[in-house]
Amino acid sequence: MSKAKRVTITDIARLAGVSPGAVSFALNGRPGVSEQTRRRILDIAEQHQWEPSSAARALVGARAGVIGFAVNRPADTLGAEAFFTDLIAGAQSALAEHRIAMQMVLVSSVEEEVATYRRWRSANQVDGVIVIDPRDDDPRLAVLPELAMPAVVIGSRSSEDGQPASIWLDDGQVAHSLFDYLAALGHRSIAYVAGPAEFQHTRLRTEVLQGLSARDVAGEVVSTDSSPAAASDTMRSLLSRPRRPSAVVFDNDVMAIAGLRVAQEMGVSVPADLSIASFDDSVVAGLVHPSLTCITRDTFGLGAAAAGFLLEQIDAPEVLADRVGGLPQLTVRESTAAPR
């Protein structure tokens, strides 16, 4: 097992009969070499399958060729939602063609997440980061600009000045399309089984539901930790009441499926006696019986958009205009109907 000698910029330079500097210029598309020479160099590089060492690049303070993604969620519940994997897969698809890698790390608190960003910055380990689950008064949103770390936030909104650019999910509109639909069906008592209250989208959705009181719709919000177990418990207590809600909306598809099961166990017929819907879609949501009415978002596309946006920003840190991420749609399936 001889130590495979790697080809370096010097080798390419020698082969092309130029200096390593010239190769660097050619590679990075900067002036200093003639078009003809550039082509020759690039050809030789390709022919010898040479790619610049990302370590060396990162060391001199140029691009690391990596973007970072710190996920702050309990590790064991990550797999339950398809959201992450879809998001990651989408981001990857956008990164792959640019030969950019994604570094993922699980953290267990916002503080740890911030520390991770600092570490990444000081070692020049990543060129930018994707941030999810923005909170009200989010420390991360202050740290990132301070570190001059390109970032894109996927979430409800941001856009105070000096905050990282964000892909803005119009959670208000999303909430409207679902809750309004239920109201229009005739539901006058709607329960919303939400995730942790500190997430911005939870607050937004809650506000929309409560705004429906103007239309004689009684909305009730239950905060949970987003676990299926919590969803089951909540559902059980909701259905044990003398006056049940006629529709229950869950924050994500797994919770909704858990809720659905409870309803079935308790002999409550869906959608005849109870409508169920979810703010997240997934393959299984359309596969269970009855299939679930959901807000369908192109999570894959969202990940791709976020990654693309991030790359743009790494290239031109000035441009900070927010973006709207895809248009979520209401997918009506079998689990919702007019109340009796």
Add this chain to the structure above:
Amino acid sequence: MSKAKRVTITDIARLAGVSPGAVSFALNGRPGVSEQTRRRILDIAEQHQWEPSSAARALVGARAGVIGFAVNRPADTLGAEAFFTDLIAGAQSALAEHRIAMQMVLVSSVEEEVATYRRWRSANQVDGVIVIDPRDDDPRLAVLPELAMPAVVIGSRSSEDGQPASIWLDDGQVAHSLFDYLAALGHRSIAYVAGPAEFQHTRLRTEVLQGLSARDVAGEVVSTDSSPAAASDTMRSLLSRPRRPSAVVFDNDVMAIAGLRVAQEMGVSVPADLSIASFDDSVVAGLVHPSLTCITRDTFGLGAAAAGFLLEQIDAPEVLADRVGGLPQLTVRESTAAPR
């Protein structure tokens, strides 16, 4: 936004009144510094929140502090199965304490995967890789040793000499526990809706099923691309026959849920008229109605074990003994029963 000057090994050396080399020795636990000095250096480092730049380390050929994970599956179906996310989450949990990051990249062919490994090696970008879905005659298994790239294979078996170490999932036993269970219930006609035939586990499971003919069990295998759509189609044609199988086993939970739905649509009662089971468990598998009998594997633990094993191997490349990864168990739920 002044350019935040980063603290380097030289700063720490100066503060400790030693040379950078000494700091390096202290940091990496090698001889050359007294225990007393080592402590002092380490204290100062911590106090100034210094961590060595992984780029610089990687450049000199030492550890990159990153392990790689190239996933060769269609991007859009990744999210459907919880398997990946769980695996990744588990790996992360094992890596986090060692401050090792994981780099993930999606590839679309084995060739691309191999190319990725080569690139990683030549840029010293990762210290080792996790490989999944071993195939018969797998080119990856030959390339990795050639690259001297530490690797652990998660899969059915490997262990020809000169192949990377593997965490061995006893798919034979797994298949036995499920198929035997069904046979014991009295099923004499079992269909197995499998994934792509080139995966080793597919073959192993198939063999086990066919071995059951000795017990008068007629086994039938249908290869698919693992998509829920294929599962639905297969299920429909299976149930349209004059003589239906009395039990259908799916390669993963999403497929099983898709199959379940088809049965329900066609008015076939599960488990009274038909038993359904899956080789993969997930949260939702226990949540659908009827809940699914599954092989339950601690995927999270598997990821953690794989990552840990990989780290060991990076430290001591000689030790190559295979490992057995967790003990999968049969989780009997509502979807299986004795045939009429």
Add this chain to the structure above:
DNA sequence: CTGCGGAACTTAAGCGCTTTAGTGGGAAGG
């Protein structure tokens, strides 16, 4: 008292790249 071995450090080279400050030569301008 000499010599020698080893522990505790220091020196300095070098990993593969980027980048700033040149250098040389040809074309344009006087």
Add this chain to the structure above:
DNA sequence: CCTTCCCACTAAAGCGCTTAAGTTCCGCAG
């Protein structure tokens, strides 16, 4: 014919670390 300028390119200095090859110095055997 000489100057000036620009273009295409070279030279060389690092980036932050590791490591092989010293250098000191101290204790101890002879």
